[in-house]
Amino acid sequence: MTTTSMKNQNNGSLTRRQFVVSSAMASGGLALGFHFPAAAQSNELSNLGGNEINAWVVVRPDDSCVIRIARAEMGQGTHTGLAQLVVEELECDWAKVSLQTFTPGQNLARKRIWRNMSTGGSRGIRESHEYVRQGGAAARIMLLQAAAAEWKVPFSEITVEKGVVTHAASGQTTSYGKLASQASKLTAPDPKSITLKHPKDWKISGKSPRRLDTAPKVNGSLKYAIDTVLPGMQYAAIKACPVFGGKLVSFDASKISSRRGIKAVVRVDDQSVAVLADSFWRAKSALEVLPINWDFGANAKESSATIAERLREGLTSTNNVFADIDQGNVTEAIQGASKKVEAVYGTQFVSHACMEPMNCTARVTADRAEVWVPSQNAEASLAALAAVTGLPLEKCEAYNPTLGGGFGRRGGTQDYVRQAALIAKQFPGTPIKLIWTREEDMTQDYFRPIGQCRLVAGIDAKGEMVGLHLRVSGQSINAYVSPHNIVDGKDRRQLQGYWKEPGESQLGYTIPNLKIEYAMRNTHVPVGPWRGVNTNQNAIYLECFIDEVAKAADKDPLTFRRNLIKNHPKHLDVLDAVADKGGWDKPLAPGMFRGIAQFMGYGSYTAAIAEVSIKGNDVKVHRLILATNCGHAVNPVQIASQIEGSVAYGMDSLQSESSVKDGRIVEKNFDTYPIARLYQMPKIESVIAPTYDFWGGVGEPTICVVAPAILNAIAAARGGKPVRMLPLKTEGLKLV
Amino acid sequence: MNLRRRFLWALGLGWGATPALFAQHVLQEQLLQPYVGVNAVQKGRVKLEIARLADNGFNVPLKVSVASPMTAQDHVRRLLLLSNRNPRSLMAGFEFGPSSDQVLISTRVRLGGSQTVYALAQTSDGLWWLDTAEVEVTESACLDQT
Numbered sequence: 001m002t003t004t005s006m007k008n009q010n011n012g013s014l015t016r017r018q019f020v021v022s023s024a025m026a027s028g029g030l031a032l033g034f035h036f037p038a039a040a041q042s043n044e045l046s047n048l049g050g051n052e053i054n055a056w057v058v059v060r061p062d063d064s065c066v067i068r069i070a071r072a073e074m075g076q077g078t079h080t081g082l083a084q085l086v087v088e089e090l091e092c093d094w095a096k097v098s099l100q101t102f103t104p105g106q107n108l109a110r111k112r113i114w115r116n117m118s119t120g121g122s123r124g125i126r127e128s129h130e131y132v133r134q135g136g137a138a139a140r141i142m143l144l145q146a147a148a149a150e151w152k153v154p155f156s157e158i159t160v161e162k163g164v165v166t167h168a169a170s171g172q173t174t175s176y177g178k179l180a181s182q183a184s185k186l187t188a189p190d191p192k193s194i195t196l197k198h199p200k201d202w203k204i205s206g207k208s209p210r211r212l213d214t215a216p217k218v219n220g221s222l223k224y225a226i227d228t229v230l231p232g233m234q235y236a237a238i239k240a241c242p243v244f245g246g247k248l249v250s251f252d253a254s255k256i257s258s259r260r261g262i263k264a265v266v267r268v269d270d271q272s273v274a275v276l277a278d279s280f281w282r283a284k285s286a287l288e289v290l291p292i293n294w295d296f297g298a299n300a301k302e303s304s305a306t307i308a309e310r311l312r313e314g315l316t317s318t319n320n321v322f323a324d325i326d327q328g329n330v331t332e333a334i335q336g337a338s339k340k341v342e343a344v345y346g347t348q349f350v351s352h353a354c355m356e357p358m359n360c361t362a363r364v365t366a367d368r369a370e371v372w373v374p375s376q377n378a379e380a381s382l383a384a385l386a387a388v389t390g391l392p393l394e395k396c397e398a399y400n401p402t403l404g405g406g407f408g409r410r411g412g413t414q415d416y417v418r419q420a421a422l423i424a425k426q427f428p429g430t431p432i433k434l435i436w437t438r439e440e441d442m443t444q445d446y447f448r449p450i451g452q453c454r455l456v457a458g459i460d461a462k463g464e465m466v467g468l469h470l471r472v473s474g475q476s477i478n479a480y481v482s483p484h485n486i487v488d489g490k491d492r493r494q495l496q497g498y499w500k501e502p503g504e505s506q507l508g509y510t511i512p513n514l515k516i517e518y519a520m521r522n523t524h525v526p527v528g529p530w531r532g533v534n535t536n537q538n539a540i541y542l543e544c545f546i547d548e549v550a551k552a553a554d555k556d557p558l559t560f561r562r563n564l565i566k567n568h569p570k571h572l573d574v575l576d577a578v579a580d581k582g583g584w585d586k587p588l589a590p591g592m593f594r595g596i597a598q599f600m601g602y603g604s605y606t607a608a609i610a611e612v613s614i615k616g617n618d619v620k621v622h623r624l625i626l627a628t629n630c631g632h633a634v635n636p637v638q639i640a641s642q643i644e645g646s647v648a649y650g651m652d653s654l655q656s657e658s659s660v661k662d663g664r665i666v667e668k669n670f671d672t673y674p675i676a677r678l679y680q681m682p683k684i685e686s687v688i689a690p691t692y693d694f695w696g697g698v699g700e701p702t703i704c705v706v707a708p709a710i711l712n713a714i715a716a717a718r719g720g721k722p723v724r725m726l727p728l729k730t731e732g733l734k735l736v
Numbered sequence: 737m738n739l740r741r742r743f744l745w746a747l748g749l750g751w752g753a754t755p756a757l758f759a760q761h762v763l764q765e766q767l768l769q770p771y772v773g774v775n776a777v778q779k780g781r782v783k784l785e786i787a788r789l790a791d792n793g794f795n796v797p798l799k800v801s802v803a804s805p806m807t808a809q810d811h812v813r814r815l816l817l818l819s820n821r822n823p824r825s826l827m828a829g830f831e832f833g834p835s836s837d838q839v840l841i842s843t844r845v846r847l848g849g850s851q852t853v854y855a856l857a858q859t860s861d862g863l864w865w866l867d868t869a870e871v872e873v874t875e876s877a878c879l880d881q882t
Contacts, residue, residue: 104789108789112788116872118874377874379789379872379874380874382789383787383789383790383791383872383874384874386789387790387791393787393788393789412874412875414874414875482849482875484847
């Protein structure tokens, strides 16, 4: 069982079990709709029988309110959280709220009135809270103005609660449903004239009403993109060259063309071939036996060993290295220190392993192209479709239902959309449903980048860290996906979490002589953002090393950190919160060991304590305590859920690896690529400590402290012997 | 990104004191000043056509035309394509004279991320004309602002 405690606010303490029970009751007792646009030939968004007050709010005659949300839902709860923010200002009845999503074509047709649809970087709420709240507030003002006009009373005398509008002096009352038609004709108020509520006055936000999308998940009615069925649809199975950068030379379609149900075998692009059939199974089975001639190219010589060697070179090289922070004199400080600590850490490629594999259904004709796709950025899917088909954006459309996981895989990288569109283009008018097998999904990913890190620290006679030299050597995501973000050859993203600037991913420690460097060492393996991106690896490097230094200085890891972090009160407060909740100063049962870690990412401050025992090579994680200050806590139960999910993800990254042999990925399925299992999950306690003076992210920040807290506990259990190379099996260890 | 945000970005204040992580958007006045000096710039005559979304920034198609009779007395002198985010803001420059039949450019440009593209033309009377278009480069959207 999981418990959540909420600091600074006494609500939101709800156990997982209570949550499930209350959700089940709610879904049984209340009719809540979720409106998803079906394929349409027009870019007009339905008002669902109501009146559109503004882009965000539709009010129906029965007082029910439809809230429109731009961001993609993949389980993280952003639909509910954003709706809470709109409803907070709208002042309608939460029990009568439903959601409506829309397409990127509809967004474009209205000049991107809903702005960014991209869902990543833990930005859903922290980037759009202001304009969605303004949308809710503007709609409320218009509805109340309509009442004032009808009753001929001053606007200021009108009040509203749960969509019921009252003029106390005259005793008149009405409801949003009755005012909607008139309100929809009014001019929207100037956003500058709108004052948003202070969080202390929140009624819906800051609380944990049940999610708006639970019922269709529980009763099975929710349709994912992989459930798409269209008349006359054909299924496609695809195989890209297993060696990245290799080419498709030829294939012998005659060997499979007589198999039952096979419609076609097609070259998709330079590196992939697809089989089309009347069922996915037939397409996939035929593809497995299709003779394919590949040109693997020079990358076939690459392996985990050659890649590791390249990264090792970067640890000490003077070539292609940049220092993001270089203050004091690190070399002198370390040379003059009474003790020197040195270590090299390594993190591996990992796969996103979304439960719903990559898939996309496409229908392309001479003048229209459509895709049904799980996407973290439906506008990116639309743009990819337009690019492949050559049709203008107005003639393309992307339908984007709830995603079966995203984790960064389905953000900007729309390779699977391009493939589906390229196939569908060859069969005008026939819907083509492309599904990647799990094997394709795990071997053709945009992996979390591989890296190594060399750290050298000097400790003075008092046991204080006087110098730290940290160098990351590894692959760059920007170099692969967005080279324009590398400014003057400096890719700062790879140093996420070590930045000096406040606000986003700031280093919490103050060290008088400090040098932070990055040596870009790219490989042939495609890389991309993986939930938490570089904070994950960077937190492991630094936080595990800090424990090594603390041990060398003969200091308690918490005390040592508190001393280093004292100039950054928000980092310190979260560290203290986790130490307090985790009872750091209290003795543990025999055989149990603790580890602690803190880090900042995505605008939020996080810290964790892990409690671990080891028997032989078996590592059991018993308990994890995680604290976060995400600024504003819009839905504490959802935040706790994200924290729990981040524990699973953090544990995945301890035990799984996408290794390279003969230029290709070795691990193809869950038999060799273990993700966190139920029996491995520890008891999780979360401390949500919002300070309400900034807006931080939630989906990613806590992942990065999970692995280092567990690793530090493992080191403690091994008498101080750290695990420096991941995954755990490198040291012969396994999670049980 | 709205104007206020872009303004804050340019000042390095967006995101509550944003780290200067990535190339920042340049303010319109700063972008145009090297070409137009203190002269006024007006909307009109120039028509810039570019898709609102681009799946990547490597080669983004665009079309620019400038309405002009192209006579000795009244013609377009130059046309500049500017980026408010690329490391080099001048993406392309074209010179014209009265013997040019018309001003119609169709080309591809490289865009370093989501930004505003500027088409700036000077006519023979010395006046400056401008059209702008915002382009969202979607491929890196996940990575752009974190």
